[in-house]
Amino acid sequence: MVGLGITSRNRSEERTGFQELSPYHPTYDLQADFVMVYGIDETMPDRIKQWRDKGYIVHLMTGVSWGEYQDYLNGKVDGRAHWDEAQRNSKGDNISHGIDVPYMVPTIAFADFLTERIRVAVDAGVESIHLEEPEFWVEGGYSDAFKREWEIYYREPWQPPHETEDAQYRASRLKAYLFTRCLDRMCSTLKEYAKVTYNRNIRFYVPTHSLINYTQWRIVSPESRLLDLPGIDGYIAQIWTGTARTPNVYEGIRKERTFETAFLEYGIMQELVRGTNRRMWFLHDPIEDDPKHTWKDYEQNYFQTVVASLFHPHISRFEVCPWPSRVFNGKYPREDELGRENIPADYATKLLVVMHTLGDMDQKRISWREHHLEVGILLADSAMYQRKIPELNSVHGSTSNDLLDWSPFYGLALPLLKHGLVVRPVQLDNIKRFPAYLDDYRILVLSYEFMKPESPDLHNSLAQWVLDGGILIYVGDGSDGFHQVREWWNHGKRKYLSPAEHLFESLGLRTSLTEGSYSVGKGILAYFPIHPASCAHERVKANRLRDMVKDAIGSVDDVHLEWCPTNAFVLERGPYVIASVMDESYHQEPVVLSGSYVNLFDANLPIVHRITLYPGDNILLYDLTAIEQELQLIAASSRIESISRTDKGFEFVARGPENVNGIARFRCPQRPQKITIQDKVHNDGAKFEWDEPSSTLCIRYANNPTGVHVKIYW
Structure with missing residues (x-):
């Protein structure tokens, strides 16, 4: 957001954008920084001109x-x-x-x-x-x-x-x-x-789904290969309710886990730009491609994806909405199943508040409220190559659901994430591309039962990482039929039954190991000889995986390596507090946040001092104690421009889509006596509210993309 004397961020920063197929219309003029005009038909040049004439930086998107x-x-x-x-x-x-x-x-x-x-x-x-x-x-x-x-x-x-x-x-x-x-x-x-x-x-x-989603949905895409192309400048991480609500299995239960899946999806997409000068936008969708859900369902899942994305602070650019025309002008099923309805007024306002808040996520101060240990789960593009079980040689007698659930990956990720480890999917292929790629990690989990290393020199880098003090947890029983494909580990002078055998040999160990931990230089290899899918289907196996990780951590003399199991994540990004409480976790206790906050998931932008979050709850807050200026914009459902202070007060211009309620909350040095909106005087409190303890002013108005001029008088 902005402070006194600073107008809205320059659109050239391209922090927020959206894609739209339809021509310009004021009902979905979101006032983001840029628009991606979609499609290359004969109307494209005119649509480009329409959006540019409204002040947008214009991109093109096409399939x-x-x-x-x-x-x-x-x-x-x-x-x-x-x-x-x-x-x-x-x-x-x-x-x-x-x-x-x-x-x-x-x-x-x-x-x-x-x-x-x-x-x-x-x-x-x-x-x-x-x-x-x-x-x-x-x-x-x-x-x-x-x-x-x-x-x-x-x-x-x-x-x-x-x-x-x-x-x-x-x-x-x-x-x-x-x-x-x-x-x-x-x-x-x-x-x-x-x-x-x-x-x-x-x-x-390249706007693309995550490697996790494409693998689960059984689609092949270049993913990390694009890092080798100098002509590619970055990506959009196409993650939203439609991908993140894809069911998976945890401790034998198959269901949607939108927050956890989105957390992992955004995590692997972050790896496509980490350590490079390429750009990444994280996408959210206030609805999704499936038009059969209610507004309440869309809202709950949207907030889960937003919160999941904000736990990855290396990324601070966002595609705030694909197809805003279908969000702000579309009709979807009513809760009572009696027909369809337009977007509820409160949800429309909440969306705009969040969208404009996302433009302020490039914060220098990043910290977890409680200690959280990060663990990486290695994931390779080759996971996409194993997504059809040959008819003549079925592995494990897999059913179609077994295949679609992709339990080998989720069996490694969910048992750790659900108990409070910050699980970061780590792109295995990048170890070759970036010499210091693994330096940020002390603990990595790996299995070759659902993917394969594309070259043997990956193991040289992994082995050196372990020798220097890394903890590598390998999970696998060698039963995957794809170990037999014609690849480097089974051709040449030495032939291995699986690439894991070559990895063990690279670590200076026998190619055939029994379950346990092995010292390798300053580090450790912990070997768990089971198929990782069993950790998704059996609670006993999930607990054994967690115990193996705990034991490996405990065997290293490092005070910074401590796993404190919890069901919640609470992260501070500058003045913003992002929190999520998971169900199916270490315990089911609620989390209480006390302080002085503005609830950014509430259309009224209320001041709150105590928030209780139960399992399944997510929140985005503005911490009022972080304000450093006496006049400060906190949040708004509009693009706020031309803030200027005078001897009599201050003024600004608000821009937003028509037919959506406008609201803005400011920290002010003193209580206003009156305000004018488009030169109309208001002094009865109908358009503004003053909160004395927080010294904040909340103003309400009708959004308009041409601009609403507001003046505040002390």
Whole structure:
């Protein structure tokens, strides 16, 4: 937010943005910093102009794996039909996003087609281009185009991916390569075009689901491979209720765990930019793609994703809403099931308060209220390559639900997260890219039962990390059928039954170990020889995993390594207090926060002094004791601009979407006598309230994107 004498942050910082397909309309003018105009049809240049004329920095977003590309498919672009490039499953059916909108195999021809379509946006002057969702479904890999790519890449005849683990693994790795090639070609070509034609630097970003979600949903995408492309400037982490409410299993119970799943999803996306100069925006969605839920359901899940994202303080930029037109103008089921209704007024105001608060999350002071130990769970892109069990060699007799739950990963993550460890998914592939990548961690958990290391030199770096004092917990029984794929650990002079054997040897240990802890230099390897999925399905196994982590921590003489089990996380980011209390945890006791706060999840921005959070509750607060100025904006459901102080008081301009209630709370040096809103005098308290103990003023007004001029008189 802003203080005295400082207007709203400059839009050029691009801290908040949203994507929208529809033309400009004042009912969803969110007053964020930038807008991503969606789609590259003939209306694109006009839509770009409309939003730019309203003061926005304008980006373009378009799908890179699907879209309204019928001219290309039907041969109108180059005289050749391209339906053979549609992603196709083993039954011969196209995998589609809609009628005549198939997911595409990213061939060279398709990349060049998209490049020419997007060139128009460069000519229209957009600042950045977002190439959304490079997605290749695990069920795909049967179209003629993919078969051709297989033969070029592997120099061998195509194999049906469903027949063996090896064919499935190789097919998925090829899918990731094809989208990496596509993005590299497009970004490089268009960056050069913008530079040569306009002497202008244009940025490219990839909005993408998390590695966790794509793996669980059985989709292959480049993910960390994009770090190797100089033409990619960053990402949008597409995490929202729709991804985070995907059910998983914890201690044998399968259900939605939105907060915990979102916490892990945002965590792995953070790893795509940590230690680089690339940019990341975390996305939230006030609703989701599924239109069958009530506003109450959307609100509860939205707050869980917002809070989960704020526990990752390395990221302070946000896509505050995809498709605001469907949020602020859409209708969804009523609680009484009697028809549908527009967004409740209170929820609309809450959303705007949160959205504008998110623009102030670049805070220097970051601290946990209580001690929390961080533990990393290593996760590799190759997890996406193992998401179809071959029909001729089923592993563990897995059912479809077993596969979709992705219990091997959640079996490692949830038992630790639910008991108060700050679980950070750590990108295994980045160990090669960044020499000091693991320096921030003392404890790592690893299993190769649901992913594989793509090169042996990863183990050299891991071994050195352990030798220098790291604690590595390895969980796995060697039963995964994908250990048999043609890879580096089973070819050459020495052949290993699994990559874990090579890891153990790199640590100076035997390739075959029994359960227990082993000293390695200054560090420890703790070995738990079970399949990690059993830690999701059996409470006894989850407890054994927790005990192994505790024992490993206890064996190291370091006062900073202490796990204090708890059911809550409370983090301070500058004046903001973010808190969450988990259910199914170490205990079910509530958490009480005492102090002087403004509740930012309440449309009235009330002053609160005692808040009791029960399991399942989440909150975002402003700590009034952190205010350092006598005149300070605390929160608002509008973009507050042109704050200026006079001898008689102060004034500002508020901008926000029409038909949404405006509210702002300020710390003031003295009690106001009256205010004017658009030059209309108010002195009866209907439009403003003064709280004497906190010296704060709450003002109410009707939002308008053209600006509401408010003056406060002492």
